[in-house]
Amino acid sequence: MIQHIVDGSAVRSRSDFYEAVAAALEFPEWFGHNLDALYDCLTDLSWLPPGEHVLVWARPDVLAQIDPAGSRAINAVLSDAVEDFTDPERAFKVVLVEP
Incomplete structure (x- = not known):
């Protein structure tokens, strides 16, 4: 598993x-x-090596407090990208780390 922070x-x-x-x-x-x-890139990832890739977003609460609509929109794209990801050589997950 490769973490991307x-x-x-x-x-x-x-x-x-x-x-x-x-x-x-x-x-x-x-x-x-x-x-x-963002969606297009997250559902592709062909430039990364095969395997499991985990996007770890630490402190998403900062954006949520400053720009709630922007945070919701980004979270919706992240969720859609995880759901729609189909690359047989790679896996993609997102983890949000709250304080």
Whole structure:
């Protein structure tokens, strides 16, 4: 299992989350920094090695307090991406770590 950590203590906007998740999961340069592009990248991950990949978002509460609508939208995309992930060589999970 490979963990990809997003430190949510510094995530104060959707843009901050896009930057953090792109770095954590080594998104390709074509990542569009929006919800649709986030979903597209999360359901692909073909640039990562085969195996189980776990996105660990520590402190998602920070964004939820500052931008509740943005947090809900990102969480919906994360949930949809996990549900729709079909790569036979990779697995994808998301773990939210609250304080």
